[in-house]
Amino acid sequence: MKFSTEAIHAGQTPDKTTGAVTTPIFMTSTYVQEELGVNKGYHYGRTENLTRESLEKNIATLEKGKYGISFSSGVAAIHSLMSLVKSGENVIVPESVYGGTFRLFQDFVSNYGVEFKWIDMSDLSLVEKSIDVNTKLIYMETPSNPLLKLTDIKSITDLAKSRNILTAVDNTFMTPYFQRPIELGADIVIHSTSKYLNGHSDIIGGIVVTNNEEANSKIRFLQKALGAIPSPFDSWITLRSTKTLVVRMKQHESNANVLANYLKDKDYLKRVIYPGLPNHPDHELAKKQMSGFGAVITIEFHEFEVAKRFLKNIKIFHLAESLGGVESLVNHSATMTHASVPKEIRAKMGITEGLVRISVGIEDVDDLIEDIEQAINNK
């Protein structure tokens, strides 16, 4: 079946009792057992829940994976990958990773004897040089946040396979509609479903997808053992949202494309970063490994004062953290999403005070342009 059809149907069959077309929200903590040792395979809500299982099958199918293991947040999903790594082993990670991932790995997991090697992952030879006998996992995130640098997934998974190293990709920015890392050789895909997959800025969630049996059993075990599961309601609303993933992503991208082209020559901006613009340094790679360019645009104002005024005046765009919802958001990386990254590292990463990340929503793009114009012109 094709992607749009799977988005609507995968993991779901009409309810056996009533014929309800929509998968019910199974609000139950436990299940009746007919007699000792006889049950329907459902024992306890932390380990089995049909609404959650439907969501897991649905997203796994879209990512071309066999197994989906969902969590109560994106960072909980990312943390579950650490069950694949032991003390004394190391993980290679891009230095431009999501701020919460940096905090999780560096300020928490590293206390357990796992080493993290922070590198510029766009440099393949640096990836190769960083590998040693204790390297267990290469973790990717592409495009990166907020500078939208790309990592060549296929080249890195080829290299990792030749060295028997696992690979994982945070695919939150692209969704499986635009990028499918498993098809490019990755062992594991992770998502913050709080972003495009749920798409309406109303829940926090995460998921891991894999074809690797061993990774699946270790991560599935951790889902039960740690218990960071999404609620039946959160699972259900995410499952409802993936049905419209295709129409939303098309509109998000179409609006982003119009906006990026509108902004690209404005003299109040130092630069406009969008993988869909031909001047983006990774535009060719983007065309190769993605089927669309997503809807995050990063702009850099010459002066912080202008950025500040813009963020104060803007009306339809909300000044808020997060991305990937139907409503457009603007975010000041240096003081918001990346505030936990030390200032020197931020500077090294290129996250200046003039940088603003835009998550383009699915409103009418003419209204978005008008809002930007008034925000710039209102002194």
Ligand SMILES: *Cc1c(COP(=O)(O)O)cnc(C)c1O
């Ligand atoms: C938001 C985000 C996360 C963390 O997900 P939560 O659901 O907020 O825990 C991880 N990676 C990326 C790329 C994100 O944007």
